[in-house]
Amino acid sequence: MKATVVLRSYNRVAAACDALEACLTQDYADMEVLVIEQSTKVTPDEQARLARLAASDPRVVVAKRPPLGGPGSRNEACKIATGDIIIMLDDDDIPGHPGWLSAFMKNFEDPRCLAVTGRHVVEGQTGDPYSNMERARKNVLSYSWLYWQRCYTQVDIRSEKILNIHGTNSAIRRTVLERFGMWDTCTTIEDENSLCYRIQAGKRPDEYMVFDPEAWILRRLDIEGGLDKRAMSSVNFGRRLFAYLHNVPGHYHKARFLALYPAYMALLWFHICERVYDGESWKYKGKTGKKIVALSAFTVAFPFLWWYWAIPWAKGRITGAPIERGPKLAPRHTPRDIAAPAGNPVPAT
Numbered sequence: 001m002k003a004t005v006v007l008r009s010y011n012r013v014a015a016a017c018d019a020l021e022a023c024l025t026q027d028y029a030d031m032e033v034l035v036i037e038q039s040t041k042v043t044p045d046e047q048a049r050l051a052r053l054a055a056s057d058p059r060v061v062v063a064k065r066p067p068l069g070g071p072g073s074r075n076e077a078c079k080i081a082t083g084d085i086i087i088m089l090d091d092d093d094i095p096g097h098p099g100w101l102s103a104f105m106k107n108f109e110d111p112r113c114l115a116v117t118g119r120h121v122v123e124g125q126t127g128d129p130y131s132n133m134e135r136a137r138k139n140v141l142s143y144s145w146l147y148w149q150r151c152y153t154q155v156d157i158r159s160e161k162i163l164n165i166h167g168t169n170s171a172i173r174r175t176v177l178e179r180f181g182m183w184d185t186c187t188t189i190e191d192e193n194s195l196c197y198r199i200q201a202g203k204r205p206d207e208y209m210v211f212d213p214e215a216w217i218l219r220r221l222d223i224e225g226g227l228d229k230r231a232m233s234s235v236n237f238g239r240r241l242f243a244y245l246h247n248v249p250g251h252y253h254k255a256r257f258l259a260l261y262p263a264y265m266a267l268l269w270f271h272i273c274e275r276v277y278d279g280e281s282w283k284y285k286g287k288t289g290k291k292i293v294a295l296s297a298f299t300v301a302f303p304f305l306w307w308y309w310a311i312p313w314a315k316g317r318i319t320g321a322p323i324e325r326g327p328k329l330a331p332r333h334t335p336r337d338i339a340a341p342a343g344n345p346v347p348a349t
Contacts, residue, residue, distance in 0.1 A: 001030065001083075001084040001085055001108060002030045002031065002082065002083040002084050002085070003028060003030065003032075003083045003084070003086075003087060003101055003104070003105055004031070004032050004033075004034055004077075004081035004082060004083030004085070004086050004087065005023050005031065005032070005087045005089055005101065006074070006077040006078075006081065006086060006087065006088050006089065007019055007023070007033060007034070007035045007036070007089055007090075007091055008036045008070075008073040008074070008077065008088075008090065008091060009035055009036065009039060009091040010040075010067060010091070011040060011041045011042075012039075012092055012223055012224070013037070013039055013042050013047070013049075014046050014049070015091050015092045015223050016035065016037075016091035017046070017049050017053060018094060019089060019092075019093060019094055020033055020035065020050075020053050020060065021053065022094050022095045023089070023095060023101075024053075024057055024059070025098050026095065026099075026100060026101040026102070027098045027099055027101075027102055028101040028102045028105055031059060031083070031101060032060070032061060032081075032082060032083060033059055033060050033061070034061045034077055034080060035050070035054075035061065035062045035063065036063055036065055036068070036073050036076060036077050037062055037064050037065070038064075038065050038066060038067045038068055040067065050062065061080070061338060062338075063076075063077075063080055066340075070183075070188060070189070070191045071182075071183035071184060071185045071187070071191040071194075074088065074182065074183050075182045075185070075327060078174070078177055078329050079329065080337075081174070082332065082336055083174065084173065084174055085104070085105060085108055085171050085172070085173060086171065086172055086174060086177075087104060087169075087170070087171040088167065088168060088169070088170050088171075089168055089169060089217070090168035090169075092219070092220045092223040093168055093218065093219055093220065094217060094220065095217055096121060096218055099214075100118070100215055100217070101215075103118070103214040104116055104118065104171045104212070105171075107210050107212055108173065112206050112207050112208060113208060113209070113210055114173060114176050114199065114207050114208065114209050115165045115170065115171060115173070115176065115209045115210070116165070116170065116171045116209065116210045116211075116212055116215065117141055117153060117162065117165045117166045117169060117170045117171075117210070117211050117212070118153075118170070118171075118211075118212055118213070118214070118216055118217060119153060119155070119156070119169075119211075119213040119214075119215065119216035119217070120154050120166075120169060120216070121154065121218055122154065122218075123218055123219060123221070129154035129155075130152065130154065130155070133155070136152040136154075136155050137152070137155045137156075137157050137159075139152055140152040140153065140155050140162060140211050141153065141159070141162035141163060141164050141166065141209075141211055142162065142164075143163050143164065146256075146260065146263060146267055147197070147249045147252075147253050147256070148249075148267060149164055149190065149192075149193055151166060153169075153211070155211075155213070156213050157211075157213065158210070158211065158212055158213060158214075159210070159211040160208050160209075160210050162209050162210065162211045163196065163200055164192065164193060164196035164200075164209075165192060165196060165209060166192065167191065167192045168217070168219075169215065174329065174332075176199065177328075177329040178330070179202075180195065180198045180199050180202060180326065181195070181198060181325070181326025181327055181329070182195065182327050182328070183195050183326070184247070184248065184323065184324070184325055184326060185323075185324065186243070186247040186248070186323045187240070187243055187244040187248055188243070189241060189244055190241075190248070193248055193249075194248050194252065194326065195326065197248075197252040198326055201252075234272050234275065234276060234294065234298060235305065237272065237275065238268065238272050238305060238309065239308075239309045241268050241272070242268060242306075242309040242310070242313065243309075245257075245264050245267070245268060246313060247323065249264070250264075251325075265306065269299070269302055272298060273298065273299075276294050276295055276298070277291055277295065
């Protein structure tokens with residue numbers, strides 16, 4: 001089986017080159033590395049380094065595109081990829097060892113295996129990654145009763161009972177995308193779940209997905225660029241999370257979403273507060289007093305923010321174009337064309 005490792009790069013070309021170099025040391029022979037390069041800010045040195053890597057190894061393919069967003073760049077990559085198995089790797093992550101890709105591919109020797117997620121090891125972290133490791137192991141890549149993704153991708157045990165795959169360090173059969181479609185583009189965060197909802201609804205009882213800790217990566221969380229989730233304001237992040245909840249769980253699990261709507265409001269409030277308190281947002285990292293003020297202000301403003309997010313979202317749904325759900329991936333019968341689609345020009349870099 002041929003593997004395509006997809007590196008989606010946006011304003012982190014230096015980090016993407018680090019990941020690309022690690023991919024080229026893998027011991028799995030039948031592979032390619034596809035870089036979807038969407039950066040609007042690239043230095044001459046970064047551009048030259050990427051060009052050198054591409055020229056040095058025929059397994060490297062660089063496709064320049066304008067910014068496509070998370071799910072849009074996934075879908076574009078899958079249209080270009082020639083591999084039987086497609087592996088998604090964020091541009092700020094590094095494969096953990098030369099057998100990383102082989103660890104992924106070994107799982108697909110069983111035709112019933114549809115997709116695999118590998119372990120995340122956070123750079124600089126010491127001790128247990130979760131306060132309750134047994135709970136994390138039990139719930140790795142599962143869903144809560146609100147169909148909220150529970151990740152726990154830093155655990156150390158293998159599981160063949162997972163219900164979803166993570167956005168980075170995950171692998172999926174091309175035939176799964178032909179069968180169930182690709183990713184919805186109506187959200188800018190948590191974008192992996194639309195596909196996973198459809199897989200869970202349509203897969204056969206004997207088919208499964210795997211969490212495999214042997215396929216581990218080093219996560220570097222303090223590199224600027226990409227989607228900048230950790231740098232954006234809580235209000236902006238809340239707006240994106242509002243759109244996700246309404247466009248994805250609100251579509252695929254509509255009855256539950258409507259029946260439990262107050263619970264989804266509480267879920268959004270909780271995750272914004274958690275984001276501020278845990279320091280995931282760089283703005284509040286290590287600043288306890290600032291966290292308390294921000295959490296208090298956000299809680300008071302929350303009912304007003306809900307309407308601030310709801311009105312433009314509702315207007316967009318009423319007046320905008322219909323949302324395309326899970327565009328199907330066509331079987332590959334023609335040679336690959338990595339040129340940008342007509343009418344979708346690539347900005348100069």
